[in-house]
Amino acid sequence: MFDQLLECLNEQGAGVRAYDACARMARARVSEEPDNAAAYLLLAYVAQRFVESYDDQPLSVEAASEEFQQFTDIVKMLDKAEADASADARIAALNVVAAKLNTAPKTGD
Amino acid sequence: MTPISFPDPDFIARQTAKMLLEVKAVHFRSDEPYKLTSGLVSPVYIDCRRLISYPRLRAALMDFATATILRQVGFESLDAVAGGETAGIPFAAWIAERMGLPMQYVRKKPKGFGRDAQIEGVLSEGDRVLLVEDLTTDGGSKVKFAEALRTAGANVTDAIVIFFYDIFPDTREALAKHDLRLHYLATWRDVLAAAREGNHFPPETLAAVEEFLNDPLAWSGANGGVDRISV
Numbered sequence: 073m074f075d076q077l078l079e080c081l082n083e084q085g086a087g088v089r090a091y092d093a094c095a096r097m098a099r100a101r102v103s104e105e106p107d108n109a110a111a112y113l114l115l116a117y118v119a120q121r122f123v124e125s126y127d128d129q130p131l132s133v134e135a136a137s138e139e140f141q142q143f144t145d146i147v148k149m150l151d152k153a154e155a156d157a158s159a160d161a162r163i164a165a166l167n168v169v170a171a172k173l174n175t176a177p178k179t180g181d
Numbered sequence: 182m183t184p185i186s187f188p189d190p191d192f193i194a195r196q197t198a199k200m201l202l203e204v205k206a207v208h209f210r211s212d213e214p215y216k217l218t219s220g221l222v223s224p225v226y227i228d229c230r231r232l233i234s235y236p237r238l239r240a241a242l243m244d245f246a247t248a249t250i251l252r253q254v255g256f257e258s259l260d261a262v263a264g265g266e267t268a269g270i271p272f273a274a275w276i277a278e279r280m281g282l283p284m285q286y287v288r289k290k291p292k293g294f295g296r297d298a299q300i301e302g303v304l305s306e307g308d309r310v311l312l313v314e315d316l317t318t319d320g321g322s323k324v325k326f327a328e329a330l331r332t333a334g335a336n337v338t339d340a341i342v343i344f345f346y347d348i349f350p351d352t353r354e355a356l357a358k359h360d361l362r363l364h365y366l367a368t369w370r371d372v373l374a375a376a377r378e379g380n381h382f383p384p385e386t387l388a389a390v391e392e393f394l395n396d397p398l399a400w401s402g403a404n405g406g407v408d409r410i411s412v
Contacts, residue, residue: 084220084407085216085219085220085221085406085407085410086216086220087216087217087218087219087220087221087407088218089218089219089220089321090220127218127289128267128268130208130215130226130228131215131216131217132213132214132215132216133213133214133215133216133222133404133405133406134213136216
């Protein structure tokens, strides 16, 4: 489900422009899929954070790979919780992701 | 206000390239490449924002830019100068000052409401506005900024940058499709020539850079980046 965002990133090269498109797609899904609004909003936040950190800034391939891996991990965690279909699992995953994002602020934010 | 002489474009390109190297705005790194906004993987990166911290050098560059505009756009063909957020703003201010023209700047995202939500400064309907940014890779941001200015009522046909990558054969055509002409002071070829002349980098580094410049999409694809881009 959420891995469509990963496909979007991959197809567009996982640069700033791709994350910007990904953030827009995630925000659109917030209203299109109200049952997953919180997850999509978090993913939009992650993608937008990348844009704000690296737009106009040098981005090494290594750093881009690390960022992509982090995004992939988050998507997989949310996908797994969604597949579980339990409300508790989904809320727990959302909280884990939110806490992870809060404790790892990007430089340049 | 305006420069009293019009230096030869080749001189401007050579001198601009030397200045970019002098202030270490140029980075060549083939073993640890960069990922550009478009997803293109590149062994070259340029940071034109460093230029603002060197008053003598930036004054010369702004004279070059003003001469280029007067020669290629005209003396009485513009009503205002707009800088693109953020790197274009200081250069737009200096160019506007030299040309005795009003200035605006364009935000990347709208702030507030209305058709001028991306524009700061006073803009009148039909004003002929020159767009200023620090550099152009594939022209994507020029198109977005120009569209924002047009939405606010401006007539935008020309953009100027300090540095133009000039590595994609269809960039000018893509900009032309959006009714934009691009003016610039120097390109990667100029920087590569100046780097060779000044022995700024090892020969093997420059060879890798040239390989990239000859076929950037193939180089990017072979190094994990995109092998096609669209504006």
